[in-house]
């Protein structure tokens with residue numbers, strides 16, 4: 001059945017960006033994060049990061065860096081940051097976001113991968129490089145307005 005922010009156990013409304021906050025209870029397989037927002041006109045890029053802690057110095061490991069890019073050849077770049085180094089990028093040359101338009105992004109946590117859907121359609125899968133049980137922090141930054149972040153627990 002379709003998931004919406006109405007199903008969320010915890011919701012963060014209209015956060016100021018860049019936003020970083022705790023994922024309530026940490027992240028577990030079966031859980032879902034819903035992000036509703038709007039891409040401003042003339043956006044270059046924004047990014048969603050699921051991290052292990054919120055340290056900036058040294059920078060915390062990022063399990064999922066999800067980066068829609070609007071300039072040049074439109075794409076979505078995913079990667080992980082481990083011990084302050086980026087790994088190999090996984091780039092999808094497809095961009096379901098539109099400058100000036102609202103969106104809904106759903107991140108589903110599976111045992112082996114994150115699955116990301118945008119506006120009701122599956123977009124990509126990203127295999128875990130960092131154990132999900134280390135992820136406890138959500139960030140969103142760049143050219144984006146955020147209306148709501150919802151956390152839906154695994155039943």
Ligand code: 9QG
Nearest residue numbers: 047065067077078079086087088089
């Ligand atoms: O550019 O690519 C993802 O592979 C880098 C960017 C970096 C990431 C990375 O500079 O930018 O997108 O968190 C970061 O440092 C973001 C904002 C090869």
